[in-house]
Amino acid sequence: MKRIKPYAYAGKILRVDLSTGAISSESTIEYAHKWLGGRGINQWILYSELRPWVTPYEPANRLVIGTGPLTGTLAPGANRHNIDSRNVFSWGVGSANSGGHFAAELKFAGYDHIVLQGRARNPVYLWIDDDHVQLREAKRIWGATTWETDDLLKEELDDERIQLICIGPAGENLVRGACIIANKNRAAGKCGLGAIMGSKNLKAIAVRGKGSVEVAQPDRFMRAVDDAWKKLESCPSIQQMSKYGTMGILYHKNEKGGIPRKNFQDNTIPPESLKEIDPDKFQTKYKERDMGYMACPVSCSNFYRIDHGPYAGLATEGVELETVVDFAARLAIDCASVIIKGHALCNQLGLDLDNATGPIAWAFECYQRGILTKKETDGLQLEWGDHGVVFELIRKIAYREGFGNILAEGSKHASEIIGKDSGYYAVHMKGQDLYEEVRLPIGWGLGTCVATRGGGHTTGAPSVEASAESELGEKVYGVKNLADPTAYEGKPELVVYFERQQAIVNSLILCMFMTNWVSPTLLSLRELAELYSAGTGWETTESEFRRTGERIVNLEKAFNVLHANLGRQDDYPSERFLKEPITSGRFKGFALSRDKYDKMLDRYYELHRWHHETGLQTRKCLEDLDLEDITEDLRRRGKLAEE
Numbered sequence: 058m059k060r061i062k063p064y065a066y067a068g069k070i071l072r073v074d075l076s077t078g079a080i081s082s083e084s085t086i087e088y089a090h091k092w093l094g095g096r097g098i099n100q101w102i103l104y105s106e107l108r109p110w111v112t113p114y115e116p117a118n119r120l121v122i123g124t125g126p127l128t129g130t131l132a133p134g135a136n137r138h139n140i141d142s143r144n145v146f147s148w149g150v151g152s153a154n155s156g157g158h159f160a161a162e163l164k165f166a167g168y169d170h171i172v173l174q175g176r177a178r179n180p181v182y183l184w185i186d187d188d189h190v191q192l193r194e195a196k197r198i199w200g201a202t203t204w205e206t207d208d209l210l211k212e213e214l215d216d217e218r219i220q221l222i223c224i225g226p227a228g229e230n231l232v233r234g235a236c237i238i239a240n241k242n243r244a245a246g247k248c249g250l251g252a253i254m255g256s257k258n259l260k261a262i263a264v265r266g267k268g269s270v271e272v273a274q275p276d277r278f279m280r281a282v283d284d285a286w287k288k289l290e291s292c293p294s295i296q297q298m299s300k301y302g303t304m305g306i307l308y309h310k311n312e313k314g315g316i317p318r319k320n321f322q323d324n325t326i327p328p329e330s331l332k333e334i335d336p337d338k339f340q341t342k343y344k345e346r347d348m349g350y351m352a353c354p355v356s357c358s359n360f361y362r363i364d365h366g367p368y369a370g371l372a373t374e375g376v377e378l379e380t381v382v383d384f385a386a387r388l389a390i391d392c393a394s395v396i397i398k399g400h401a402l403c404n405q406l407g408l409d410l411d412n413a414t415g416p417i418a419w420a421f422e423c424y425q426r427g428i429l430t431k432k433e434t435d436g437l438q439l440e441w442g443d444h445g446v447v448f449e450l451i452r453k454i455a456y457r458e459g460f461g462n463i464l465a466e467g468s469k470h471a472s473e474i475i476g477k478d479s480g481y482y483a484v485h486m487k488g489q490d491l492y493e494e495v496r497l498p499i500g501w502g503l504g505t506c507v508a509t510r511g512g513g514h515t516t517g518a519p520s521v522e523a524s525a526e527s528e529l530g531e532k533v534y535g536v537k538n539l540a541d542p543t544a545y546e547g548k549p550e551l552v553v554y555f556e557r558q559q560a561i562v563n564s565l566i567l568c569m570f571m572t573n574w575v576s577p578t579l580l581s582l583r584e585l586a587e588l589y590s591a592g593t594g595w596e597t598t599e600s601e602f603r604r605t606g607e608r609i610v611n612l613e614k615a616f617n618v619l620h621a622n623l624g625r626q627d628d629y630p631s632e633r634f635l636k637e638p639i640t641s642g643r644f645k646g647f648a649l650s651r652d653k654y655d656k657m658l659d660r661y662y663e664l665h666r667w668h669h670e671t672g673l674q675t676r677k678c679l680e681d682l683d684l685e686d687i688t689e690d691l692r693r694r695g696k697l698a699e700e
Contacts, residue, residue, distance in 0.1 A: 063089065064273035065126040065592040070098075071168045071190065073183060075257050076116055076175030080190050085169045090595070091683070094125040094169060096152060097564035097609045099141035102172060104612055104687075109620045113143040113151075113249070114231065114256040116176040122163075122222070122262070123171075125566035129164035129270035129351075131282050132588050133289055134568030136161055136350040138222075138245075145233050145249030146467060146488035149621035150509040150613045152516075153247050154563055155222075156358075157239035161351050162220040165266025177258040182210065182223075185264045195260040199229065202405040203238040210263050223261035224251045225407025227455040231255055232465040234412025234454070234490070238404055240350075242375040246409035247489065248510055273594030281587045285571070285580055289354045294576045299347070302357040303378035304336040310378065313542055314497045314644045316386045319441055320418035321484050321633060324494045325642040326386050333391040334381055343397060348374050355570060361397050368394055373401040379492060383414040387492075388421065389441040402448060406455040412467060415490025417450050419468035420460075422482045429475070435459040484631045487511030487623060495630045496639060496649050498522040498542030503657060504552040507628045509613040516563075517556035520574055522548075533577040543644070545653045549661035557606030558582055564609065565589065582606075608682045610665070614674060615687045618696050625672040628658060668698035675699070 062068030066089060069082045085098075092098045099121040111117045120142045127135040138160035144151035163171070166185050173183075180199040181192045198209050203225040211219050220239070227235035228251035235251030236244045245251075272278045289295050297305045310316055311331060314324045326334075343363060349356030362372040380400045384390045390399070403410050423429040424439035431438060435453070437446050437460070453461025463471045468483035468490050484491045489511035495502030504518030514520070521530050522542060530539045536551045538544035555574060561582060562569050573579045583599040590596050617623040629635070630649065638648035659669045666678035675698045679688040691697040 064271055064594050065130065065589075066094070067124070067164045067167050067169045067268075067270070069168050070170040070172060071185070072172045072174075073190075073192070074175045075173060075177040075181065075192070075259060078192055080192075082168070089126070091605075092609070093561065093564035093605060095123045095139040095564040095566040096141065096154075096560065097605070098170060099123045099139055100150070100152070100609065100612050100616065102170075103141055103143070104616050107143065107620070111143070113145045113148065113253055116257070117174065118143055118253065120173040120250065120253050120257065121170060122173075123566075124160045124164050124169050125564055126593055127565045127567060127588060129161045130272060130592060131279070131352050132567065132592070133282070133285050133352055133354050134571040135352050135566065137566045137568060138163070138239075139563055139566055140237055140245045140250050142248070142250055142253045143620065144487075144489070144511060145252055146469070146485075147511050147617070147621050147623065149487065149511070149617035149623050151248035151250060151253075152510045152563075152613075153236070153245035153250050154515070154566070155237070155239050155243045155245035156350050156568065157220070157243040158350055159220045159222050159239045159264065160566070162264045162266050164270055165268045166264050167266065167268055171262065173257060173259065176256065180258050180260050182261040182263060183259065184214070185262070185266075187265070187267055198260055200226065202226065203407050204241050204405050206261055207241050210261060214263060214265075216265060219263050219265050221261050221263040223407075224254050225405060225455065227407040228252055228255035229260075230455065230457045230465070232408065232454055232457065233467045233470070234409045234416075234465070235407050236409040238407055242373055242401075242404050244404060244409060246411065247513055249412070251407050251409075272592045274591045278588070278591035281584070281591050285584055285588070286354055288579055288584075289571065292576050292578050295355055295570070295579075298357045298570065298575075299355050301336045301340065302359050302376070304339065304376070304381060307331075307334075307336055307378060307381060312643060314639055314642045314647075315494045315501065316382055317484075317492070317494045318386045319389055320387060320422040320482060321494065322422065323640050324496065330385065330389070330391040334385045334393055334396065338393050339376065343393065345372070353568070355568075357570065363394050363397060366394055368398045371398060371401055373397065373404070375404075376400045380410055383410045383492065384444075384447075387414050387418040388447055390444045390447065391442065392444070395444045399444070399448065399451070402451055406451065408451065408455055411492040412490050413451055413454060415484070415492070416454070416464040416466075416468040416471055417447060419471065419479070419483050420450070420464060423475070423479050426482070428477050428479050428482075433460060433475070481632060484633060485512070486631070487627050491631065493518070496634050497644055497647065499545055499657075500548035500551045502630065502634075502649075503548055503661065504555065506630050507552065507658075507661060509610070509617055515569060516559050517552045519551045519555050521577060522551065530577040533573060533581070543647060545650075545657050549657055549664055552661060553664045556610050557603050560606040560609035561585060561602050604682065607665070608684065611674060611679060611682055611684060612687065614667075615684075615691060618673070619690060619694060625658070625670075628672065629654070671698060673698035
């Protein structure tokens with residue numbers, strides 16, 4: 058009997074028109090060979106179906122949720138989903154990735170992707186129960202937090218095993234920094250995708266699947282899985298992450314000068330403050346247990362419980378290094394329990410941590426410098442470290458109340474409203490608030506600045522830069538100067554390496570902590586190609602994956618050019634980084650060189666075979682990647698660089 062669906066894939070893409078209520082499906086196979094899954098397929102659907110004049114909140118905009126071909130298998134870390142749409146900050150590429158149980162459940166229900174368009178007349182949620190798919194009224198949960206929504210829908214559907222993603226009040230109120238939450242604490246952050254979901258009057262997507270995922274060559278696949286798990290078990294970086302989560306690199310990151318303090322006025326946390334937020338303090342005082350999701354060999358997501366003080370009774374998971382940096386460094390809040398509370402508050406309200414603390418840090422510095430006064434801040438006195446004021450501003454942002462209505466636009470747009478030279482202190486990339494210190498390490502900064510979605514270190518910024526395994530790393534990644542965070546040479550090559558790899562990782566979809574993004578001893582494209590080949594039965598090589606990754610990067614580049622007119626000028630760091638040297642720590646006095654950054658950017662474009670002066674794509678580059686349709690689109694708009 059002929060097999061109807063492909064191996065490893067569920068085989069179907071679910072399409073839902075929220076305006077009409079129409080529900081249909083199509084085959085995944087039409088997209089899979091060229092775009093793999095996850096981010097790749099999501100972005101191609103957006104490019105193919107959106108016209109440049111469609112704004113983020115219009116019903117015609119799409120919101121696409123995608124799993125990958127390895128999701129639901131025993132491949133390590135294959136438990137994530139990618140969500141893509143137009144970016145509410147830049148109008149270009151919007152992309153976010155999240156862990157949890159939702160992705161596997163969607164595959165078990167028979168779907169690889171969900172494509173949402175239109176806008177429901179009244180609040181609804183989407184209920185997927187294997188082949189039974191329906192839109193249901195959500196008036197009674199509209200206004201609920203994400204935690205309340207999770208509980209209420211499981212109660213309504215009478216099944217604790219249901220997995221869902223949802224928005225909180227921030228998404229309902231179209232806050233630019235709104236995110237989409239899975240399992241109460243796993244955020245698909247960046248790009249305002251929660252606001253886009255809210256603009257569609259869609260509160261949640263709930264899924265229950267009773268199917269399974271079948272691989273093409275089970276014995277070969279399990280050998281590849283076993284080999285991958287052995288690599289992970291023997292890696293010291295993974296062992297440390299199992300204990301502390303990403304917080305385990307706090308001291309290393311601080312020593313390298315990579316932590317923004319008080320809205321990037323400094324790039325290290327002072328010793329007396331660092332002692333108060335020591336990772337061991339979180340472990341001994343608040344950690345209750347390790348947490349992980351399907352096929353996770355790391356369990357880096359710690360579960361915390363506060364049993365004393367003003368936040369006694371609070372229990373939550375997933376406090377990451379990013380959480381600590383956002384609150385302890387950006388806002389100078391040096392208290393572990395307060396950081397846990399801030400993390401939980403943002404998740405409950407459906408606010409991306411970076412895009413909440415970013416505009417608040419901007420406001421604090423503007424207040425410090427006399428640009429803002431109590432008159433503009435609803436009578437609040439914005440002093441560094443005052444967590445009560447920070448929490449009140451977070452609430453105001455989520456509900457767009459008073460001064461919070463301005464901060465809800467993000468620091469770039471808020472500074473345009475306020476004026477008075479406040480724009481200099483709005484640290485962003487392509488309009489989106491920036492979490493990353495980009496002066497050091499150099500490659501990390503470049504990867505963050507050129508990211509198509511507007512900032513973020515997960516699409517090309519190399520975390521292995523200046524690592525202890527630099528000698529091995531130079532062999533694996535093919536670059537020199539890996540050990541020197543201040544070196545410009547070799548860093549464009551490193552960024553392009555990881556751009557291609559992360560495009561594949563976010564399309565298969567795996568947790569990036571499984572890969573050599575963390576350590577040169579971990580999984581590369583070669584091992585990922587073996588997992589994919591054994592899983593799908595479609596033989597694929599490392600070089601073919603590298604080419605597919607480059608194709609996805611070029612797809613996103615073209616979307617940004619055509620939909621947001623983003624160019625070379627948008628790949629530079631904020632002016633602050635080009636004018637102000639580092640003020641403390643090991644690299645005190647180091648300053649970015651505009652001339653050297655320019656030359657590095659030239660080299661980055663050359664590696665992609667884009668025009669080195671304009672950054673525009675060339676005909677030869679696109680046609681070699683089988684992107685002739687994109688070539689013609691760019692040519693018609695006068696955005697194609699001829700060799």
